[in-house]
Amino acid sequence: MSRYLSIFGTFARACLVRDMTFRANFVLECVTSLGWMAMNLAFYLLVFQFTPEIGAGTGWSKAPFFAFVATGMIINAIVQTLFMPSAEELTELVRTGGLDAVLVRPLDAQFLLSMHRVDFSSLANGLVGLGLLGWSLARLDQPPPPVAWAIYPVLILCGVAILYSLIIMLAAATILMGRNQSLYDFWFYITNFSRYPAEIYAGPWGGPLRAACTFVIPILLVVNVPARVIAQPLTGQSWWPVAGTIGAALASLVISRLVFQSALAKYRSASS
Amino acid sequence: MSQAGATGEAGSGLTAAWQPLAGLRIWLTMLTICIEERLVYRGDFILGTLMRFLPIVTQIFLWTAVFAATSRPDIAGYSRNDIVAYYLLTMVTRAFSSMPGLSSGIARSIRDGSVKKYLVQPVDYVSFLLAARVAHKLVYYLIAIFPFGLVFFLCRSYFPPLPDAATILAFLASLLMSFLLGFFMEAALGMLGFWFLEVSSLMFAYMLVQYLLSGHMFPLDMLAGIPTGIAGVSLAEVVRWLPFHYTAYFPAAVWLGKIHGPERTAALFAEAAWVIVMIVVCRLAWWRGTRRWSAFGG
Numbered sequence: 001m002s003r004y005l006s007i008f009g010t011f012a013r014a015c016l017v018r019d020m021t022f023r024a025n026f027v028l029e030c031v032t033s034l035g036w037m038a039m040n041l042a043f044y045l046l047v048f049q050f051t052p053e054i055g056a057g058t059g060w061s062k063a064p065f066f067a068f069v070a071t072g073m074i075i076n077a078i079v080q081t082l083f084m085p086s087a088e089e090l091t092e093l094v095r096t097g098g099l100d101a102v103l104v105r106p107l108d109a110q111f112l113l114s115m116h117r118v119d120f121s122s123l124a125n126g127l128v129g130l131g132l133l134g135w136s137l138a139r140l141d142q143p144p145p146p147v148a149w150a151i152y153p154v155l156i157l158c159g160v161a162i163l164y165s166l167i168i169m170l171a172a173a174t175i176l177m178g179r180n181q182s183l184y185d186f187w188f189y190i191t192n193f194s195r196y197p198a199e200i201y202a203g204p205w206g207g208p209l210r211a212a213c214t215f216v217i218p219i220l221l222v223v224n225v226p227a228r229v230i231a232q233p234l235t236g237q238s239w240w241p242v243a244g245t246i247g248a249a250l251a252s253l254v255i256s257r258l259v260f261q262s263a264l265a266k267y268r269s270a271s272s
Numbered sequence: 273m274s275q276a277g278a279t280g281e282a283g284s285g286l287t288a289a290w291q292p293l294a295g296l297r298i299w300l301t302m303l304t305i306c307i308e309e310r311l312v313y314r315g316d317f318i319l320g321t322l323m324r325f326l327p328i329v330t331q332i333f334l335w336t337a338v339f340a341a342t343s344r345p346d347i348a349g350y351s352r353n354d355i356v357a358y359y360l361l362t363m364v365t366r367a368f369s370s371m372p373g374l375s376s377g378i379a380r381s382i383r384d385g386s387v388k389k390y391l392v393q394p395v396d397y398v399s400f401l402l403a404a405r406v407a408h409k410l411v412y413y414l415i416a417i418f419p420f421g422l423v424f425f426l427c428r429s430y431f432p433p434l435p436d437a438a439t440i441l442a443f444l445a446s447l448l449m450s451f452l453l454g455f456f457m458e459a460a461l462g463m464l465g466f467w468f469l470e471v472s473s474l475m476f477a478y479m480l481v482q483y484l485l486s487g488h489m490f491p492l493d494m495l496a497g498i499p500t501g502i503a504g505v506s507l508a509e510v511v512r513w514l515p516f517h518y519t520a521y522f523p524a525a526v527w528l529g530k531i532h533g534p535e536r537t538a539a540l541f542a543e544a545a546w547v548i549v550m551i552v553v554c555r556l557a558w559w560r561g562t563r564r565w566s567a568f569g570g
Contacts, residue, residue: 025473032473035477039480039483043490050347050494051342052341054334056341196334202336
């Protein structure tokens with residue numbers, strides 16, 4: 001484990017050195033990333049010009065909703081910083097046969113393929129997310145209890161683990177199919193469902209969709225559960241989703257690992 | 273190792289362009305090649321088309337929840353059904369105006385030098401890209417008509433009754449011009465690569481502006497109440513002076529009857545004017561860019 005931590009530290013250091021070599025580009029990347037986020041926040045502010053809350057009686061009024069948005073930003077910033085830059089390269093590695101060079105190295109292939117690049121500019125969004133979280137929590141009718149503060153970081157890690165597992169499953173599909181740019185689009189589209197409170201998925205179409213995104217691909221647990229714990233009053237019923245999220249995160253990690261190993265076993269090199 | 277230098281000269285491409293039949297034959301050949309290329313990854317293409325509907329689904333649920341929590345019968349003149357119809361119609365509009373990979377592809381070809389083949393072959397680069405994009409769109413519509421048809425049939429209750437013939441014609445004209453506007457704006461953006469080595473951040477900034485100001489995120493009429501600091505001028509009016517809204521908002525608003533009569537006619541002429549401006553900008557960028565560009569290699 002310490003060997004892998006040390007290697008990851010080397011990767012991170014190399015990425016930081018490269019980012020700092022092109023400092024202007026790094027700053028520009030941070031700014032554009034923040035611009036995207038600012039645009040989304042402006043959209044939510046616009047929505048609250050026309051409504052007091054998202055969904056009647058859901059409790060997602062302005063302050064709790066922005067705590068929800070901040071939670072999503074923090075989780076996504078961690079995923080974008082640690083895993084996405086490496087995952088984005090995998091399609092080309094498979095298509096060109098570059099994956100062979102990864103497989104012959106004396107390291108775990110999943111570790112090497114998912115964590116060899118670190119995008120520090122994505123951390124900017126996470127820092128703004130922390131600021132937005134502080135702003136939102138200061139405006140709640142009731143401040144979060146100490147137990148909510150204790151569980152919140154654990155649930156954030158669970159959210160990251162579920163998203164990481166989804167990336168690994170898509171990486172496995174890439175290895176099996178050879179080319180699947182659409183499946184990476186699929187990652188963005190499916191995580192889109194986690195951007196809003198689960199309560200909006202109601203009615204004859206929304207109910208089954210909510211169930212599928214909770215129990216089949218547990219994407220609705222990623223942001224909803226930690227955000228609900230920190231932004232809404234904790235009740236006895238809150239503990240089931242908490243336990244479910246921790247269980248879903250562990251199960252996702254195990255299943256994605258097995259699927260990835262199985263995909264690697266079926267890999268046929270594309271190189272000559 | 274020998275080194276050969278090539279300086280931009282687009283003159284050879286003009287020979288074919290001035291012979292109408294030969295030019296048309298080349299263009300049709302390019303179109304056929306691009307269609308065949310597009311059909312190689314059919315499964316990937318179909319999956320990608322279906323996936324594009326997923327963000328709309330969340331928007332529909334979001335606005336349904338917003339209307340459920342408010343007592344207002346409409347928001348900026350849009351009922352809940354209008355908003356759903358609007359998002360679906362912007363999907364159609366974006367299917368015409370979005371040009372994924374166009375500007376980045378042009379910038380890459382300038383950076384890695386592959387653009388040089390268009391300078392020595394009797395093929396005009398912009399025409400080739402246009403043919404490739406038409407081919408991409410034709411194949412896309414061929415496949416997308418089924419999921420689009422299915423979704424629009426399922427959501428038919430959200431739409432107002434079929435508009436009159438003049439509105440339909442205006443809608444079709446705005447769609448065709450949105451394709452040309454989208455193409456030439458992105459192509460011009462990609463040609464910034466002649467002046468800057470790395471343009472990815474500029475492209476991302478453009479994408480942000482385009483996404484916000486095109487009306488892809490929400491109907492731009494919602495900005496009507498937001499002041500700009502200029503007396504009597506709202507943010508919605510400022511956005512309508514720019515070309516971006518023709519690539520998503522305008523055709524959808526035309527179909528839904530939000531823009532009609534002389535205002536619609538004037539907007540169509542303004543859109544045509546923007547298309548001409550962007551064609552000129554793109555041609556000028558190519559002309560100036562190829563004269564300052566040079567490549568070296570064996």
